[in-house]
Amino acid sequence: MARLHEYQGKNLLRQAGVGVPAGKVVKSAEDAVSTVSDLGESVVLKAQVWTTSRAAQGGIRFADGPEDVAPIARELLGLKLGGFPVDRLLVEQKVEIAREMFLSIYVDDSVSRPVLLFAPIGGSGIEEILGSSPDKVVRRELSMLKSFRGHEARSIVRQAGFRGKRLLAVSSVLVKAVKLFRSCEARSLEINPLVETRDGRVLALDCRIAVDDYAVFRHPELGIEIARELSRPPSRLDRIAYDVEKNDYRGTFYFIEFDDDDDRPRIAFHGAGGGGSMMSMDAAKNEGFCLANFTDTSGNPPASKVYRAARIMLAQSNIVGYFGSGSGVASQEQYNSARGLVKAFLETPLTVPAVVRLGGNCEDEAVELLEVYTSHLPVPVEGYKSDDSAAECAQRLRELVDHPDRWPLPGPKPRENEAELVVNYGFDTVTGGRVDFDHDRCFRCPEAVCITACRPGILTLVDGVPRLKITPREAARGKCTECLACEQECFFRGENAVCITLPIPGLDT
Amino acid sequence: MSILVDEKTRVLVQGITGREGRVRTRLMLDYGTHVLCGTTPGKGGGEVHGLPVYDTVEEAVEFHGAFDASVIYVPAPLVKEAALEAIAAGVRLLVLVPDRVPIHDVLEIAEEARQVGAEFIGPNTLGVLSPGKAVLGMMGGRADAARRWFLPGRVGVCSRSGGITSAIGYYLSKKGIGLSTMVHVGGDAVVGFSHPSALQAFEADPDTDVIVMFGEIGTSQEERAAKLMANGTVTKPVVAFIGGASAQKGTRFSHAGAIVEGDRGSHESKVQALSEAGACVVSKFDDLPTAVQAVVDAL
Numbered sequence: 001m002a003r004l005h006e007y008q009g010k011n012l013l014r015q016a017g018v019g020v021p022a023g024k025v026v027k028s029a030e031d032a033v034s035t036v037s038d039l040g041e042s043v044v045l046k047a048q049v050w051t052t053s054r055a056a057q058g059g060i061r062f063a064d065g066p067e068d069v070a071p072i073a074r075e076l077l078g079l080k081l082g083g084f085p086v087d088r089l090l091v092e093q094k095v096e097i098a099r100e101m102f103l104s105i106y107v108d109d110s111v112s113r114p115v116l117l118f119a120p121i122g123g124s125g126i127e128e129i130l131g132s133s134p135d136k137v138v139r140r141e142l143s144m145l146k147s148f149r150g151h152e153a154r155s156i157v158r159q160a161g162f163r164g165k166r167l168l169a170v171s172s173v174l175v176k177a178v179k180l181f182r183s184c185e186a187r188s189l190e191i192n193p194l195v196e197t198r199d200g201r202v203l204a205l206d207c208r209i210a211v212d213d214y215a216v217f218r219h220p221e222l223g224i225e226i227a228r229e230l231s232r233p234p235s236r237l238d239r240i241a242y243d244v245e246k247n248d249y250r251g252t253f254y255f256i257e258f259d260d261d262d263d264r265p266r267i268a269f270h271g272a273g274g275g276g277s278m279m280s281m282d283a284a285k286n287e288g289f290c291l292a293n294f295t296d297t298s299g300n301p302p303a304s305k306v307y308r309a310a311r312i313m314l315a316q317s318n319i320v321g322y323f324g325s326g327s328g329v330a331s332q333e334q335y336n337s338a339r340g341l342v343k344a345f346l347e348t349p350l351t352v353p354a355v356v357r358l359g360g361n362c363e364d365e366a367v368e369l370l371e372v373y374t375s376h377l378p379v380p381v382e383g384y385k386s387d388d389s390a391a392e393c394a395q396r397l398r399e400l401v402d403h404p405d406r407w408p409l410p411g412p413k414p415r416e417n418e419a420e421l422v423v424n425y426g427f428d429t430v431t432g433g434r435v436d437f438d439h440d441r442c443f444r445c446p447e448a449v450c451i452t453a454c455r456p457g458i459l460t461l462v463d464g465v466p467r468l469k470i471t472p473r474e475a476a477r478g479k480c481t482e483c484l485a486c487e488q489e490c491f492f493r494g495e496n497a498v499c500i501t502l503p504i505p506g507l508d509t
Numbered sequence: 510m511s512i513l514v515d516e517k518t519r520v521l522v523q524g525i526t527g528r529e530g531r532v533r534t535r536l537m538l539d540y541g542t543h544v545l546c547g548t549t550p551g552k553g554g555g556e557v558h559g560l561p562v563y564d565t566v567e568e569a570v571e572f573h574g575a576f577d578a579s580v581i582y583v584p585a586p587l588v589k590e591a592a593l594e595a596i597a598a599g600v601r602l603l604v605l606v607p608d609r610v611p612i613h614d615v616l617e618i619a620e621e622a623r624q625v626g627a628e629f630i631g632p633n634t635l636g637v638l639s640p641g642k643a644v645l646g647m648m649g650g651r652a653d654a655a656r657r658w659f660l661p662g663r664v665g666v667c668s669r670s671g672g673i674t675s676a677i678g679y680y681l682s683k684k685g686i687g688l689s690t691m692v693h694v695g696g697d698a699v700v701g702f703s704h705p706s707a708l709q710a711f712e713a714d715p716d717t718d719v720i721v722m723f724g725e726i727g728t729s730q731e732e733r734a735a736k737l738m739a740n741g742t743v744t745k746p747v748v749a750f751i752g753g754a755s756a757q758k759g760t761r762f763s764h765a766g767a768i769v770e771g772d773r774g775s776h777e778s779k780v781q782a783l784s785e786a787g788a789c790v791v792s793k794f795d796d797l798p799t800a801v802q803a804v805v806d807a808l
Binding site for chain 1: 529584585586608609610611612613615616617619620621623635647648649650651654658668669670671672673675676678679680683696698699700701703723725726728729730733752753754755756762793794795
C-alpha cells in the first residue's frame with residue numbers, strides 16, 4: 001500500500017467536499033511562524049510521518065502565538081518518529097471539539113468487499129475500545145457495482161445514535177469518503193477522529209489513506225513516488241531498484257533494503273518467488289545471518305533483470321556473503337537467472353562467497369553455467385538444485401563465510417588483458433541497453449557461438465559475421481530478450497567480440 | 510476425481526496470442542488439458558498451436574458450446590475486462606494468472622462472480638494441476654517437467670505461493686506420495702478461490718484423503734481455514750506450514766498479501782489458530798513430507 005501523508009489525505013478530502021481544519025504544510029520553523037498570520041494565534045503542529053500514536057510520541061503539539069510556534073516547530077523538525085525523520089509539519093487552526101467519531105473504510109479480504117466502520121466515539125486508543133465493545137461500531141459491507149447511497153449512510157449514522165441535522169451532516173461525510181475511497185482506489189481510508197466542533201461543523205481532524213500499489217499507475221495525480229510499504233523512507237538503492245522494476249514489465253523484481261544493525265554476519269539475500277523467498281529468508285536467519293535486503297526476482301524475468309537485481313544487491317556495503325534461494329522447484333527456465341548472476345558477479349566483481357539454489361526447469365544447465373563461468377573468481381560460487389533444501393544451502397553459505405581456508409582454489413583465468421573492443425556493429429535493447437560487436441574479431445571466430453546460443457534466435461551469419469535477421473527496431477522493442485547468451489558464450493568459447501551494456505540509472509553515476 | 514480441473518474440463522484461453530499465452534497454451538495442450546480455442550480482441554480469425562482464435566468469448570461459445578474454464582493471460586490492467594467478459598459468456602471457473610491486478614478490479618470481479626455463482630482462482634496464480642489429468646495456468650512450466658515432478662495420488666495441496674506449490678508437489682512425489690490436485694490460490698491480498706474454499710473442495714472430493722496447506726503472513730485465509738476445521742466443516746487431516754516467521758511487521762514481502770497489518774495476519778496468530786483447530790503445523794518446511802507421510806500412514 002502506498003501510504004499518503006495526513007496533509008495529502010486531507011487535500012483529497014477537501015477536494016471531495018469533506019471539511020478539514022484550515023492549515024498549511026511547512027518545512028521550516030520560519031515558515032511555521034508565518035502561518036500564524038493566516039491561521040490565528042492558536043495552532044496545532046503535526047509531524048507528517050506515517051506512524052501510529054504520533055501524539056504519544058510527541059509528534060503533535062499545540063502552540064499559542066509566534067513566540068511559542070518557533071521553538072516547538074524547531075523541536076518537531078529535529079525528531080525521528082518510528083524510523084522516519086520529520087521533514088515537514090502540518091500547521092492547523094486549533095479546533096474546539098464537541099464530540100469525536102471514528103470512520104474507517106477498508107478492503108476486507110475475508111468477504112472480498114470494502115467494509116465501512118463507523119462509531120460515535122473516536123480519538124486515540126479507539127481501536128482498543130472498539131475491540132472490547134464491538135456493539136459501539138456500525139459495520140457495513142459495501143457494493144462495488146452500485147454507488148453508496150445517501151440513505152445507506154443515513155441508516156448507518158442513525159444506528160450510531162444520531163438524529164436530525166447532525167445525522168445529515170455526518171452522513172454526508174460518509175458518502176463523500178466512500179466516493180474518495182473508490183476514486184483513489186484505496187486499500188484503506190481512515191478518519192480518526194472525525195469531529196463535531198463547538199460551532200457545529202463536522203471536520204476530519206486526521207486522515208490516513210493507503211492506496212493500492214497496483215493501482216498507482218493510473219493515479220499520477222496522487223504523486224506517489226514509490227508504491228511500496230516501507231517502515232522508513234526509501235533508501236537510494238530502494239529507489240534505483242524501483243525504477244528498474246518500473247521500466248521492465250517482464251517478470252517481477254522486488255527489493256527492499258533493511259537497516260538491521262547488529263553484529264551478525266550480513267548477507268545479500270536474493271529470493272525467487274514470494275513464498276520460497278520468505279522461507280529461504282527464514283532459513284538464512286536460522287543460520288545466524290543478518291539480511292542486508294530482501295529481493296525477489298520471479299515470474300520468468302529476463303536475464304537482464306536478474307543481472308540488474310544482483311548488481312544493486314552487490315552495491316550494498318559490508319556484506320560477507322550472497323545467498324540466492326527460492327522455492328527450489330521453479331516453473332521458469334532457470335538459465336536466465338544463472339546468466340544474469342554470472343554477468344553481475346563478473347562485472348562487479350564478486351568478493352564474497354555465493355550460494356545459489358537454482359532448482360526448477362533447466363536446473364542442470366543453470367547450475368553448470370553459474371559454476372563454470374565463475375570458476376576463475378577468487379571466491380567460491382556454488383549452485384544447487386531442487387533436491388537441495390534451503391536450510392542446507394544456508395548452512396553451506398555459513399560454512400563458506402566462516403572458513404575461507406576451506407575455499408577451493410580458483411580456476412585459470414579465461415582471458416588475459418586484451419585490447420579494447422572496436423565496436424563496429426550493434427543494436428539497442430528494450431530496457432535501454434545495447435549489444436555491441438567487434439566484427440573484426442568475429443571474422444577470426446570459426447564457431448559463431450553467439451548465433452547458436454541466442455535464445456530468441458535473432459542472429460544470423462552475414463558475410464562471415466553475426467548480424468540481426470530482424471530489424472533493429474524489432475530488436476529494441478523486445479525481440480532481443482536480453483538473454484545475455486551471445487556475450488557470455490563469445491567471452492568463454494569465442495573471440496570476446498560481444499559487449500552488452502545494461503545501464504542501471506543512479507547506480508553507476 | 511480431483512477438484513476444479515480434470516481431463517474433461519473444456520478450456521478457453523483469453524489472451525492466447527500474447528507472449529505468455531502462447532507458451533502456456535503449449536504446456537496445457539502437451540499435458541493433456543482439453544483446450545479448445547482462444548480469444549484476443551482484434552486477432553480473430555488467426556490460429557495458435559492449431560487452435561482457432563476469436564475476437565470475443567461469445568463467438569467462441571457459438572462455435573464450441575459452453576466452456577467450463579477460462580485461463581486469462583492478458584496484461585494486468587485488462588484482467589477485469591477479460592474476466593467480466595468470460596462471466597457474461599457463462600464461464601464459471603476463471604484462472605487469473607497475471608500479477609499486479611488492481612485490488613478494486615478484483616473486488617468487482619468478485620462481486621459479479623458471486624452474483625452468478627462463478628469461481629475465480631488468483632489473481633497472481635500459477636494455476637491448478639490435477640496430476641495425470643490436466644493443468645490450468647502455468648504450473649510446472651513445461652509438460653515433461655510437470656509429468657516428472659507431480660505424481661497422481663490422494664493428497665490435495667493448496668498454497669499461497671506458486672513456487673512452493675510446485676515444491677510441495679515435487680517433494681511429496683519424490684517420497685512416493687501422489688497428489689489429487691494442487692492449487693495455487695494466488696499471492697495477492699484478495700483472491701477468489703482461497704484456502705478456505707480449497708479446504709471445502711478437498712473435503713468434498715472423495716479422492717482426496719489429506720490436505721497440505723502452505724500459508725503465509727498477511728490476510729485472514731489461514732484463520733478462516735482454521736475456523737472451518739474447528740466447526741467441523743472440514744474433517745480431513747490438514748498438514749500446514751506458515752511462511753514468514755522472521756518477517757517484520759508493516760513491511761510487504763513481495764506478495765501483495767504478505768504483510769502483517771497491526772496484529773492481523775501474524776505468523777503466530779495463524780500457527781496458533783491452525784494448531785488449536787487440530788492441524789499438524791510443521792515449523793520447518795523440510796519436515797513437511799515426513800509429516801504428511803506419517804498422516805497418510807495413520808489413515
